[in-house]
Amino acid sequence: DADVTQTPRNRITKTGKRIMLECSQTKGHDRMYWYRQDPGLGLRLIYYSFDVKDINKGEISDGYSVSRQAQAKFSLSLESAIPNQTALYFCATSDLSRTGEYEQYFGPGTRLTVT
Amino acid sequence: RKEVEQDPGPFNVPEGATVAFNCTYSNSASQSFFWYRQDCRKEPKLLMSVYSSGNEDGRFTAQLNRASQYISLLIRDSKLSDSATYLCVVNYYGGSQGNLIFGKGTKLSVKP
Numbered sequence: 557d558a559d560v561t562q563t564p565r566n567r568i569t570k571t572g573k574r575i576m577l578e579c580s581q582t583k584g585h586d587r588m589y590w591y592r593q594d595p596g597l598g599l600r601l602i603y604y605s606f607d608v609k610d611i612n613k614g615e616i617s618d619g620y621s622v623s624r625q626a627q628a629k630f631s632l633s634l635e636s637a638i639p640n641q642t643a644l645y646f647c648a649t650s651d652l653s654r655t656g657e658y659e660q661y662f663g664p665g666t667r668l669t670v671t
Numbered sequence: 672r673k674e675v676e677q678d679p680g681p682f683n684v685p686e687g688a689t690v691a692f693n694c695t696y697s698n699s700a701s702q703s704f705f706w707y708r709q710d711c712r713k714e715p716k717l718l719m720s721v722y723s724s725g726n727e728d729g730r731f732t733a734q735l736n737r738a739s740q741y742i743s744l745l746i747r748d749s750k751l752s753d754s755a756t757y758l759c760v761v762n763y764y765g766g767s768q769g770n771l772i773f774g775k776g777t778k779l780s781v782k783p
Binding site for chain 1: 776
């Protein structure tokens with residue numbers, strides 16, 4: 557079983573619709589992240605959470621919101637989807653490794669298309 | 672300014688070749704460094720951490736030069752299965768510890 561899962565894996569939605577992407581993890585990590593990836597732009601951080609009561613904006617949070625429902629669950633919402641939010645979205649988790657570094661582990665991604 | 676820069680490639684090499692990727696980072700406060708591998712339409716996966724003393728994992732060798740602020744990845748005896756995009760990643764402590772800055776990746780294509 558995958559340690560980090562994302563649902564849905566693919567979604568097509570229309571402009572103006574509200575959509576939620578969900579992420580669950582069984583790694584027991586406190587830290588969770590949402591990224592989007594666009595061709596030629598690499599991975600960009602949308603929001604991150606260091607524990608259930610901690611939510612922080614990343615590099616590109618406008619148009620997005622998040623909810624950390626539990627240590628294992630971190631969801632990303634697009635309140636009113638627009639076409640330039642078409643992208644591949646990744647959830648990730650991290651924790652301090654034995655070598656003292658925060659290594660991140662990614663879910664399989666959600667491919668979102670906004671028409 | 673937080674930045675991680677890589678040659679986007681593509682690097683097209685024959686099987687068995689040795690190939691090297693370089694990456695530069697702009698923030699001297701960066702403390703942790705990694706190489707991730709990403710296959711097409713898949714999630715990034717940690718390939719290896721990069722230590723000041725350099726480290727090796729089988730055919731892969733990573734080096735860090737803090738004075739020049741660059742990181743390298745050497746792949747020896749390339750395999751077809753090495754074809755992927757390699758992401759240089761830096762942990763930027765100026766923001767929040769544990770947040771990573773990703774380069775845009777270098778694409779490698781290994782041909783028979």
